[in-house]
Amino acid sequence: VGILAAILTIAGVYFTLTAQIATLQLDVIRMQDAEEMNSEFRIKWPRGELGALPDDAVQDLNIEYLQKEMDKLQQEFDDHIDEHKNDINTE
Known part of the structure; x- marks a missing residue:
């Protein structure tokens, strides 16, 4: 009876360890996948290959508008200086 209890205890420990190892292996696979996706995101996002935020588009439009206004002001300034x-020279 003692030997049977020892065998059952060892079997229980074995199956528990096997399940924990399988869980850890699955966790490692998930972390590797997440790391790979993060690396891809980290490289492609700044290049604009994954799209842009709506706020980025608004900011780009604002910058473009301000650039045009600055060009107009620069032209007016240059004309005034001329x-x-x-x-x-005529005086």
């Missing part, structure tokens, strides 16, 4: 130089 007029001022012409006024000085």
Whole structure:
């Protein structure tokens, strides 16, 4: 009876360890997959290969608008400087 109890105890421990090993192996596979997906995301996101956030699109439009306004202001400034130089030269 004692030998049978020992065998059953050993079998229980064996199956428990086997189940824990299988769980750990599955966890490792999931972590490897997550790491691979993270690496892909880390590389492709900055390149714009995975799309962009809506806020990024709005920000890009705002930057484009501001750039056009700056170009207009620069042109007005340059024209004013040219007029001022012409006024000085004619005096």
